[in-house]
Amino acid sequence: MGNLFNNYEEACAIILFGIGFTTLLLHRNMIKKVIGFSMMDSAIYLFLAAKGYIAGRKAPIIENGVQAVEAYINPVPAGLVLTGIVVSVSSTALMLALTVRLYRRYHTLNIDEITEMARKEEV
Amino acid sequence: MAKQRNDYENSWFPRLKRWIAGGAAVLDDRVADQLGRPAPEEDASAENYAFYEAERAAQRLEDEEREAEMIARARAWREGRGKKLTRALYGVIAVALCVSVILLLLITVSNLPSFGGKDNPTNNEVPRRYIESGLQETGAVNVVAGMILDYRAFDTLGESHVLFIAACAVLLLLRVSDSGDPRERLEAEGNDQVYEPKDDIILQRVTGFLAPVILLFGVYVLFNGHLGPGGGFSGGAVMGAGLILYVNAYGFEAVSRFFTMRTYKALTASALGFYALAKAYSFFCGANHLDSGIGLGTPGAIFSSGLILYLNIAVGLVVACTMYGFYALFRKGDL
Numbered sequence: 001m002g003n004l005f006n007n008y009e010e011a012c013a014i015i016l017f018g019i020g021f022t023t024l025l026l027h028r029n030m031i032k033k034v035i036g037f038s039m040m041d042s043a044i045y046l047f048l049a050a051k052g053y054i055a056g057r058k059a060p061i062i063e064n065g066v067q068a069v070e071a072y073i074n075p076v077p078a079g080l081v082l083t084g085i086v087v088s089v090s091s092t093a094l095m096l097a098l099t100v101r102l103y104r105r106y107h108t109l110n111i112d113e114i115t116e117m118a119r120k121e122e123v
Numbered sequence: 124m125a126k127q128r129n130d131y132e133n134s135w136f137p138r139l140k141r142w143i144a145g146g147a148a149v150l151d152d153r154v155a156d157q158l159g160r161p162a163p164e165e166d167a168s169a170e171n172y173a174f175y176e177a178e179r180a181a182q183r184l185e186d187e188e189r190e191a192e193m194i195a196r197a198r199a200w201r202e203g204r205g206k207k208l209t210r211a212l213y214g215v216i217a218v219a220l221c222v223s224v225i226l227l228l229l230i231t232v233s234n235l236p237s238f239g240g241k242d243n244p245t246n247n248e249v250p251r252r253y254i255e256s257g258l259q260e261t262g263a264v265n266v267v268a269g270m271i272l273d274y275r276a277f278d279t280l281g282e283s284h285v286l287f288i289a290a291c292a293v294l295l296l297l298r299v300s301d302s303g304d305p306r307e308r309l310e311a312e313g314n315d316q317v318y319e320p321k322d323d324i325i326l327q328r329v330t331g332f333l334a335p336v337i338l339l340f341g342v343y344v345l346f347n348g349h350l351g352p353g354g355g356f357s358g359g360a361v362m363g364a365g366l367i368l369y370v371n372a373y374g375f376e377a378v379s380r381f382f383t384m385r386t387y388k389a390l391t392a393s394a395l396g397f398y399a400l401a402k403a404y405s406f407f408c409g410a411n412h413l414d415s416g417i418g419l420g421t422p423g424a425i426f427s428s429g430l431i432l433y434l435n436i437a438v439g440l441v442v443a444c445t446m447y448g449f450y451a452l453f454r455k456g457d458l
Contacts, residue, residue, distance in 0.1 A: 004233035011232050018225035025217040054246065055239035060254060060266035061351055062422075067255055070241075074250045075266045082271060082356060086282045086442075090289030093449050097296040100453070 009050035017043035030099045030109045034092060041088040045081045052077030262419030262428030263349040272354075272431045272438075276402045279434075283398065283441050287391055290445045299456035308456075315455045321374065330372035337365035341443070348435040349428045355435040359442025366447040375455065384458045387444050394437040401430055 023036030052074040060075040106114050236243045263269035271279050299308045345358030408415035420427030
């Protein structure tokens, strides 16, 4: 347990992830589910960014020709986060588009009601 | 006493015992009754036969009624108490699951190497290589730009394609076509007219001043991707935001003078095609030790670091078009 308060940034990321996960599971509204999903995405980025940080060092943009590895933080997580952000933007847009289609058809955002209506339509 | 005895005989357990002991015939009392009943005599009149028929039909009707009643009761339970019960159970299980996941992950976090430490296992030879020889190998001052657009350029190409494919999927889902249902189109336009501001003078004045600045800043971020913070994705997002602001102030007619579906298709496809061809050429030359003819230039100059600037511009165009495309599709179902 000793490192939990030392790793406060990762712990925050985990708690944010948990809040997003709970939102995703508990809310019946599709838009709120999408919001929960985005919160989980953001938690992952926070975690990755925290992993790349090294205390007292600068962003990996070379200044004054200093190319020592001791001067900069880890650039790899930054690239990973960049990829992740683009993918999450795409998937969020896709989910929202599907939600809009469902709303146009069933005139509700409640997933239970949509399921019920879809089941009745099938019968 | 006899009634109790009978009730016991008819309950499920003795019947099961009898069934195990004596086969299926005695499982149902009705079957047993029928077996015990004397067979209708051969010379029974047609009247007698009809009587049996009627009795059987009544029995069938009764069975059907009972079945329907049971189904109705089950359905009522599902809609009423069962629904509440399931929902409560679902909530409890969901919360328990989430709490246990958080606890498990927190325990993992408490065992991770400490935050910001310089000897953490993530700081291995990979970032060392990127930082120490990235400038010489890619010519980019921004190590991250050099990493994502040179060492791992195909990854970024795939990323741009994810964006492009998402835009295509949203287009498929939300586009209100000209040839389709005209009511849908009218409805979308009506919604747009009701919910969005039209000819707002404050918005127009501010946008007239801000939109060029935002677009110019986007271009600056785009062209500085290899020199400082920025790059294709962020610059493209800034430019897309500028376009969205412009649409909000002046409406879709103003934007459609220079940006339509055809522009969108042409820009995105040519940017992605250019990216793929340029990077394929450079990888092919590099793998075969050929001189690609792409100079790295002086580090720090705008036109330096080989292909990175051009790739940034391609990515920025795709991102700006896609951002604006998402907005236009969600708002009125067309570009």
